Amino acid sequence: MNTKWILLSGLAASVMAFDYPGTALAADWKPTRPIEIVAPAGPGGGWDLLARTVQQALTQEKLVGQPVLVTNKPGGGGSAGWTYLKGKAGQGEFLAANSPLILQNNILGSSQLTYKDFFMLANLMTEWEVVAVKADAPWKGGKDFFAEMKKDPTKMNIGVGPALGNDDHIQFLTLTKAYGADPKAVKFVVYPNTAAEQIPALLGGHIQAITISMAETLEQVKAGKVRLLGVSSAERIPEIKDVATWKEQGVDFVFPHWRGVMAAPGLSAEQQKFWSDTMDKMVKTETWKKALKNLNWEAFYQPTKEYTEFLAKQDILMRESLKEVGLIK
Amino acid sequence: MAENRFTKDTITGALSIALGAVYLASATTIPVTTAGDRVGPRAFPYLVAALVICCGLWLLLKEFLNKNPQPFSWGFRRDRAVWIRIILTMAAGICYGLVLDWLGYLIATILFVMFVSELINVGRHRQNLLIAVIFSATTFIAFALVLKLSLPRGILGAVLPF
């Protein structure tokens, strides 16, 4: 199947080269149509935001010489959009945003797709995970919180969203286990609308804690309404420098919630080179750096080779930790 | 005329009981996971199945006690032309979806609108073709070119200049 596509695309490329004599050698592939970045979720989420940030950087810095569109294809925790990308094999004009869910969907058995089905173009940014409680809650850090958890788990309701089996969920299970409480006894209250429901539920006292990305809580932290018990980064984060990392609190747990972009499978070497070069250029632009700063995202750039190795490692780690907390056998 | 012994409500009742039963049976096979949520994925469907089956039983019972039943007919014979149009429209809609990516939006839409126009606006081929082409082209220009939404180009992909 794949070889057929490669042959076809090679054929197409040669036809195009024939069409535009003198443009250049085949080594200089350039997109000839509008670029489409697939956000495999509805407008407004993390993938959508990443896709639009890349769109902004590529257009404003004039890196691709073609218009860039963002297409939202929600469904299946990303699988719908990614399947669409897979169908564009050999076509260099299609990218998609991705995240650890591409590993988790496969590990938890909800999708057959893996990162190996695509050209993993670049890892771009990361957020960090936190556990947040109301500002007037008695707990100051992981230790006293999870001690309470151990004592009476029926009183502790933990908000998570949009579905179980994501990074937020895994963070909390891992911490529970590390602090010696029982992961199976945790009462998770699931909020499909994520922060939009989790934060009011926390502030209203309906649940005792939420496990969530740091950036989602930042405004509440600034307003003094919410306290963070710990953060999953390796070192303290400037915006929340009072919050100790889990590592400082004695739990060996550094957990990035990264997002990156991938391209369709079966790209020619020229197409791959074009995109790798473009990403290299993009992450160095002012537009990109400013966008990261505005969105409270941390740069986490890994070009293709590093990214693929990173994913292979993450895949193994993720399997182990999911097994440990009992989500898979 | 066997049809005539049934009334609207007996048919509705019987259909809902059947549907409720199938749904209930299917609900008992939902896998229950240990992680997280305590209520589980089956509880709500059980309630729903019970509701639908009860409504069905109620309707049957009510019609059983009804002394003056109104016979009901689907009208497959009387309104045959209507049913044929409905089935053909549905089939056209399904085919439209199937060929959309392959033929591309422009061609598939022309074919679909042309076909349903032929069903409705019988015999005026030229008018129908004109409507189909105008509809397809204007929507493609508005959505794909002006609003920049993604529409499949299909087999015209290599020819279209944009």
Add this chain to the structure above:
Amino acid sequence: MDDVFHNLLLGLSVSASATNLMWVFIGGLLGTIIGMLPGLGPATGVAILIPITYGMNPATALITMCAVYYGAMFGGSRASIMINTPGDASAIVSCFDGYPMAKSGRAGTALATSAIASFIGGIIGMAFLIFLTEPVAAAALEFGPAEKFSLMLFALTATITLSEGSIIKGFLAMGLGFMLATIGIDGQSGAIRFTMGIIDLQDGIDFLVVMIGLYAVTEVFKNYKAINVVFDVDHRMIGRVWMSGAEFKQTLLPMLRSSPLGFVVGVLPGAGGTIATFLSYAVEKSISKKPERFGKGAIEGLAAPEAANNACSCGALVPLLTLGIPGSGTTAVMLGALMMLGVRPGPVLFQQHPEIAWGVIASMLVGNVMLLLINLPLAVPLVRLLKIPPRIMLPLILGMGYMGTYFLNYSAFDFTLVSLFALAGYIMSMLSIPVPPLVLALILGGMTEQAYRNALTISNGTLAIFYEKPISLAFLILAAVSLAYGLLRHRKLTQK
């Protein structure tokens, strides 16, 4: 008080600049057009605008996006009235009386009513946003899963007892809607339910697919009966595009009642326009002296949900402005766009960037006036469309319906679903099963189940949580009252 007016003046000075006025106009027009099309809602409209907002200052960007947002609210019901095809979920109720009005030759009045009611709802919603944001936002925090479940139960019961025909068939329709809502992956446990092995069903059935099938395409099927009979008679007269004094008087109180209701419901995350419109319709019908007119072109049955819907979209901005969290899909897109511009709405927005916060609020005033000015003249060419004979109009409605379906998920499978639901809608109408409870249950089904399960998780399994919490208890009582009222009314009707 002085503060408020001072700030509002500041806001007005921001929003009334020539550039901003121009963008409000462009955004409003774009929103109106996008809102009219089934399958394209305000979220898509705002997303389309994002690339254009890159170069803007944050206040202009937010003002433009808001204009698209309420433009879509204005536009959403155009198609409901004209061709019985709601542009989005919150425009469903506008079909109930808007379409009968158009069919009986009052399309112009219906469009004018909808624009004027939207305007009034928007203005009242804005006033609430200015004066009541803080207390309402605080009260909304009291809403936990138990309260949410009871509210949705009340909205459903009220819809059932007030829809036409037998109450038992209403409950049946609700059950069918819930059945459809449970298809797909269960978010709480990850279990796959009722997909019959079809992968396309794993994400559940998009309610817009069902809506396009049950409303637009079914309506075409119903017209097939009359196709050969009516060819040249133009039975749809148009009427003038305005409301008479008497009509305005008739709708004034319903609009004034529905707007606060819409605003408050809009503040609740996720609940939004659907509940607001259905509830306001139920309220008006139940207190009307002639409830039998509803569903047959009662003007207050159109005005009330329209006002509620626009007030609701103001309410949806409350969590965005006060907590920095989006209450709906559209506000989520707006939040993303703002963050890319370096502004994070939230509790500190009013202190740090008063010109943005108040500029937006003031732009609603400007925007609503502008949209009224756009929509009233726009109604004139729109009603002309009714002159197109059905034999040409029906294929175009089919084309629009299926095309709208494609934009939802870009999935060919949805075309099959639309076809099947159209048939189901036709059968339901033959068997006199009401459609509204099904659609409402489908839209609210996921949330209802989620609220039910979350409440029971929090209460460790005891049902007491539903009646021990006062707000929840109040909604349960309201649900019981509306059921009793419906049964009584029904008995009266059958005895006559």
